[in-house]
Every structure is written in C-alpha cells, then in structure tokens.
Amino acid sequence: MGSRQIAQETFDEAVQENITEFQMEPEEAVREAVQQFQSQGVDLSNIVKAVRPVSENGQRQKHQILLSLESLGRAVAEQDVAQLPELLAALAAQCKQEPACRCLAARHGAYPTLLSACQLAAGHGAALPAALGALAALLDGQPELLDAPGRELLLRGLREREAALAGLRCVRHACLRHEHNRQAFVSAGVLPLLTAAIAQHGGDAELVRAAAATLRAMTLDDDIRVPFGHAHEHARMIVLENDGLRVLIEAARAFRDDCGVLSELCATLSRLAVRNEFCQEIVDLGGLNFLVTLLADCVEHPDVVRQVLGALRAVAGNDDVKDAVVSAGATDLIVLAINRHLGNPQICEQGCAALCMLALRKPENCSVIVEGGGALAALQAMKAHPGEAAVQRQACMLLRNLVARSRELRGPILAMGAEPLIAEARALHRDCDDVARAALRDLGCHVELRELWTGQKGSLAQ
Secondary structure (H helix, E strand, O other): OOOOOOOOHHHHHHHHHHHHHHHHOOHHHHHHHHHHHHHOEEEEOOOOOOOOOOOOOOOEEEOOHHHHHHHHHHHHOOHHHHHHHHHHHHHHHHHOOOOOHHHHHHHOOOHHHHHHHHHHHHHOOOHHHHHHHHHHHHHHHOHOOOOHHHHHHHHHHOOOOHHHHHHHHHHHHHOOOOHHHHHHHHHHHHHHHHHHHHHHOOOHHHHHHHHHHHHOOOOOOOOOOOOOHHHHHHHHHHHHOOOOOHHHHHHHOOOOHHHHHHHHHHHHHHHHHHOHHHHHHHHHHHHHHHHHHHHOOOOOOOHHHHOOOOOOOOHHHOOHHHHHHOOOHHHHHHHHHHHOOOOHHHHHHHHHHHHHHHHHOOOOHHHHHHHHOOHHHHHOOOOOOOOHHHHHHHHHHHHHHHHOOOOOHHHHHHHHHHHHHHHHHHHHHHHHHHHHHHHHHHHOOOHHHHHHHHHHHHHHHO
C-alpha cells in the first residue's frame, strides 16, 4: 500500500494552526507539522516545508515560488522583455532549491508560463538562455511536463550558439527516466545536433560536458514504465550515423587538462561500447591508448579514474580487445587505481569489474592479473567495504573468473585469505549469494555456508 499524500494547502493550514493556536515559532511550527503528518504515514516529498511569507498587512501570502511565477506571468502577458532575465533567474533559483518547489510550481502552471517566456525571449539576447535555464530547472525530475511545442522549441534552441548550453540541459532533464521523450527527440533529429555541439565546441568546456551528458541520456534504459527501450538502437545511431566514437575521443584529446569534461566524455564513451565492432573501433581510433595514458596521468583524480575504469570495462567486452588492454599495461594501472583509492567504493567496484572482464575466458590474462596484484587488490577492497554489496559482488566475480580456467591459481588466491571473505560476502549480501557460491566452488571450497561462517566467527572471537 502506497504512502498517503496531502495537498500543499493542507500542510500550510497545519503550519498556520501551530503558529496561531499553539504560539509556535515558524520553524518549530513547520517541524511539528512534518512530524505530525509523517507519523500518520503521509508522503511529504512533494510538499514545500516552509512558512509562507507575510505581507505588509500581516497576512500570509503564497509561497515565494508562486509569487515569482505570478510576476513572470504578468511580465509575459505585458510582453515586458526587459524584466524577463531577472524574473527568470529568480524562478530558476527557487526551482533548484528542492523537488517540492518544482512540483508546486508545475501544479500552478509554470510550464506553459515558461514556454511562453521562451517564445517571447527568442531573439532578445540573454533573455532566451535565461528562459531555457529556468525551464531546465523546472524539468529536473519532471520530464513528463514537456510536450511537442516544447520539444520543437528546444531543438531550435540547440541551433543557437547563445542558447545551446541551456537547451542541452533542458533536453537532458526531459530525457532522464522518460523513454517517450528520448525517442521523440531522436526521431526529430537531436543526435547530429548533440555530436555537432561536441565537435564544434570552440573550446567551451561547459558546452562539451552538457552535450556529452545529454548524448549519454539518449542511451539509457531507465524508464520503468516501458518494457523495452531503444537504448541499444540509439547507441548504434550515435556511432554509425553520427561518428560518435571519433567525436568523443577527439574531444577528450582537446580537453586533456579538464577533469570534469574527461569524466563526462569517458562515461559517454562507455555507454557506446555495446557491440564488438564498436569496442574494436575505439581501439582503432586510438581510444584505448588514450584511456590507458589518461588513467596513468590522472590517477589522483577519483572522478576521472572511476569513469576511465568504466570505459575499460566496457571495451573489454570484446575478447580481442581484452588482449589489447592487457598488452597496453592497463592491468597494473587498474590495480594501482584500486590500491590508491581503496576507500572509494565506486572505484573499487569499477576496478574489480574491469579486471573481471579482462579475466573472462582468458586464462593467459588471469596469470598476469594475479601476478600484478589484482586478486590481492580485490580482497583488500572486500575488507575495506564489507557493507557494499556491489564491491563484494564484483570482487567475487573476479576471483571466480581468475580460477575458472586456471586451477593452478587456486592455491595462491586461497593463501591470500579469499575463502572467509567470500563466505562473509555471501552471508551478508543476498545479491552476492550466487556469485559467492560459484567462487567458492571454483576455488575448490566445499564447506557449507553456515558451517564456514560460524567457524570463522568463532575463530575471530578467540
């Protein structure tokens, strides 16, 4: 049974009652109202938990975001372009405060008002970027607001240099967790606009970051309302019809010293490595050598390291590329990255996952990984993050792959203390049960889980 919901007005009345009837201070009145409704099982995620401002005559007004929306509506109705930038900036700032503010604004007609503001601002300098910026803030988490006229307006905005950055943010927010919007934008021709924004960036780092993130959004499959998305087809179109791999790799070379841009580009590149031939093309374009060099040069930057590891994991889906990755010396760098960022669970997860892919069906690579400290690094990651199921699962999968076709590696890995750590992962995380059991089996361990885990706890107690 889902949580109950209330209207914003109901919450506001409860707050006002606490102030007038029980003489509470405004902040205390809000806290009391929140506790009251939460104790009744009410979902307050879409409720603005603040006291409405007081007018000059002492009366409670509407929430500030609604007052800003009314002011913008009047300016649009009067076609007062001069006031638009300031009013739009204020509304955008309030929308960014919390999702509840955006929901309240949407319920009171913010989307059509902003769409009219965008149409009025077109051709008026900074007004259009400001209008699209406010629209992007409103669409964040509310992609269902976008309609066909809004989509057409955004596509026009992407073609204007001054408005492109704000337009990209709008498109991205409209496509996250919304498959219909993704497909509609792709059908309308957004992909060449996105790759062109990256290729013709003119040194604009923010534009490249936004374009890469938006391009990646087209390859997601995150809308639970649809049984099948077009993520793979969109990735195919980006690579084959829009030369996406070359565009991303060349942009990465152009922004070699910008960690923020590199992180976005590597994250997007990993989303495009969905076919064997695409993985090979990344190698042929020099992308693999670039990734390995980038990992060596930026090993102190966790965001870049995490995304490079994800990209290496993705391209290693091709068995031939696995050999190229190992030959390029990437295994030592992956182990170095795990050890250097042992406290970062995301890097530990991605590092184990990358080594896991390199070991899969490749016995010769398994020896290289173990000799280079890969198995030991995975076990250290398991010790460092016992509560992180993702780390435990990827480490267990790596250990299994290392010995599945290389039985001679069982002894060295068991000697490192693998067995109790795998048993602990299996006992603590239901998601790890299958891979942990398989790892124990392939390591030659035949002790039942309960007996093993009980025995380990007993030895630790002693």
